[in-house]
Amino acid sequence: MIRSLLYVPGNTPRFLEKAGQRGADAVIIDLEDAVPEAAKTGAREMLARSVPMVAAGGGQVFVRVNMSDRLLDDAAAATQAGADALYLPKVNDVALLHRLAEHLAPFEGGRAPMGFVPLIEDPEGLFEARAIARGPRVLALSAGGEDLATSMGAKPTPEVLRQPKLMIHYAAKAAGVMSFGLFRSTADFSDTDAIRAAALEARDFGFDGASCIHPAVVPVLNAAFSPSPEELDWARRVVAASREEAAAGRGAFTLEGRFIDLPIVTRAERLLTRFDKDQA
Incomplete structure (x- = not known):
């Protein structure tokens, strides 16, 4: 059961120290968009300390890696640190998941295999969502709303995001994996009433949970994705x-x-x- 996923920048110790205490079912330690290029290597090296520290709060710990020449090193470091799953941005081909699973096997030793949460963030990935959802180690699918809209030259409004997010959602459910998301961008976290309404709507559609970038949204998601x-x-x-x-x-x-x-x-x-x- 993952109702709420809280993004935390991977290079900010003061946020990481409290992340596991915010009540989120999963914390996503972000090495990608939230971390400037000059700090990415340092954030990766911090995983050995930050992953166990966040995990001590009792929730699951995911790591969003960089989809660049940093990918393999980020993924290996997250695996060795004990993270539960990787958030994989800009996935548009299931072959990537096979290559990554093969790469990580030698680093896993006796631990459980690292799970994958592919983020679909462009039209190519959208039309490959069914194959991606059935790829190795996939435990959930999600859409990167801001990137998806940008890749289409569109604005991340609920109307723009609804159809592609539903396509990704249906692909996840057809494959029997979880589906995370709202029919809106996660960037605006200040309007909790709108977020609550969007989360209730997403739950009606069968979404399992959603991510957020501010701890104040965590209890809103937990309540909305739980039955009364x-x-x-x-x-x-x-x-x-x-x-x-x-x-x-x-x-x-x-x-x-x-x-x-x-x-x-x-x-x-x-x-x-x-x-x-x-x-x-």
């Missing part, structure tokens, strides 16, 4: 009633005036599996 107590209670009643009806030899049934059949029961079961501790 009323939703959990309804799911429990649906599952319980389904078992009773199945024992009586019935499939579809009505519950409190609402028609219930297999897709609704399956949705309730999945909700409880993810969020109900009593069902875990």
Whole structure:
């Protein structure tokens, strides 16, 4: 369950020291856009200390690497530091994932294989999203809204981003991996009401979570991508009633005036599996 992912610049110790305490399900230590070129090597070298420090907060730790001649060294350093996954910017070809997985194997030793979260950030990657989603080690897909809009000569408005983000989302779900994102840019973090509305909308579409660049947004995402107590209670009643009806030899049934059949029961079961501790 990853509802919120907090980006933190990889060259700022004062932010990294507190990142694991912000309540995010995952922290993304950023070696790419948030770090100036002159500081990128130093940020990479800091991973040996910053990854365990952030992980001590209890969440997962991802590292966004540079998609340049720094890629392999960044990825190896993140692997050796113990990061859970790599955020891979500007992925437009599944072959890259195969090459990277092969490169990292010698660095992994006894640790779990490094996971990949490809970021789709141009039209070429958009049309390769299905293949990328089924690539090695992929645990989720996401879109880089600002870069995607820029690559198309467009503005990152919700209207511009909706269709490409849905295409990436559908590719992720078809492959059985998580999907992260909102139908808006993450750059404007000050309007929490708009972010909350966008997160609730994204959850309705089946997105699993979203990233943010400010810790104030973390609780907004955590709440929006979690079911309410009323939703959990309804799911429990649906599952319980389904078992009773199945024992009586019935499939579809009505519950409190609402028609219930297999897709609704399956949705309730999945909700409880993810969020109900009593069902875990």
